[in-house]
Amino acid sequence: MSSLPPRLALHAVSRRRAGRLVLEPTTLQLAAGDVLGLLGVNGAGKSTTLMLMAGVLAPSHGRVELNGADLAEWPQRARRHIGYLPEHAPLWPELTVREQLDAHGALRGLRGAALHVPRDTLLQRLDLAPLARRLCAQLSLGQRQRVGLACALLHQPDVLILDEPGTGLDPVQTENLRTLLRERAAAGAAIVLSTHLLTEVTALCTRAVILHQGELRHDAPLHTGAAAWRVTLGAKQAESARTVLSALSAAIEIEDAQHVLVRLHHDADVALLARTLVGAKLALLGLEPASPPLARVFMDIASGRVERAA
Template structure:
């Protein structure tokens, strides 16, 4: 496996406090990392920095050799990000969203159309192509947000609570999609409150607590016994593994 994401000592202060404090980790191609933490642990802030939406106050982030801060346009072409809540333009249709996201990543008009057709078929959005995002249900919006993150086939996929509002069948499809991207050589970061989601698809688990990375290990060896739940709750309630 080859290194795809390298995060070196990133920190970010928000509302007068350190939301993320000196966090470092790396991710190889084909790996799926589960990012766990209670509300306010710093997960979403960390993901926003990885995606280039927030600038770290200190530290360095490289995606496939590109510095996210120094060369943001090149780095962003390599990654796909689904923020929590799937922010969309209510006045644009499903098709218009996907074409726009593809063109923003540098695709030609022809390639953008082909990429849109492919992701619509993969996520079964065909019946919604002409529907405006503003009238979609929450689950439909979530699927569109996921499609926007994946339409350009990024090598790094960053997903913040991607199973929100999805029904059980769609959750199963999401897991299959994550495995597909990893098998194709992409790396995936899955941030979730649901331990079962991490257990189902991830290779590694990282746990943030009060802005600091308190644990990072293979999933099957979370604490030497494979007790992911015990490690998580030990850190969340006692501040230590």
């Protein structure tokens, strides 16, 4: 078990606005490499949660910890460790794209090569090099979004907090963004992204959180590129199935003598799973998804079909 503190932790964090509770006490932890998708309908409290995580807002109750330190006591830690992209990517309109990045770098204490190398790399990676001398006031929505992302990524933060990062991006740029974020997560950053797009979450995130009416209603890991299936077999065939399926790229868990839970990795699919079991002469009596898909969970919560926790 690692002794390292979580990259970011919310301990019973709540927020009031004008006497109204806009975020109920919420507890969350993000470890290095986690990519958390924050989902919710408009007004669910996503942006408030992100602002609390980024230190832009202070909790009314509870505390936010960044690498084990209370963010309220050590706000200056945010400077080096947090990269934040607010909704609509606010930029200083008088500055060019390059000046914008330089200003962000200078505010974070970066100078010389420590600023210029990541700046030029990000300009290339986010396809901003041709726009480097253009005024930010003249950028399109997608271009602004990419500049905002570059500003958030410039100092290679441990924690990335992104509010609707995919807004205005075309499919190529979206894929480019996903690659960039996967690289940051692989390098040990914890990433939180808020989005309305479930596909964005399933494609990128390791975990999904659903907020509804300021309350955390769902927090579960996602198995990126994989699916979990519950297999029903003939009597006492579970152990045999484990042996047969060991050749598959999958995690296998025996529930009882007749049921096996199979989590397929990205290079295996359910058809291969079924063929393997049938080919081994096992009685395949049932094959169903082990958990409801995220879309159904989201719709159930958003439509009020799932009651709030007592």
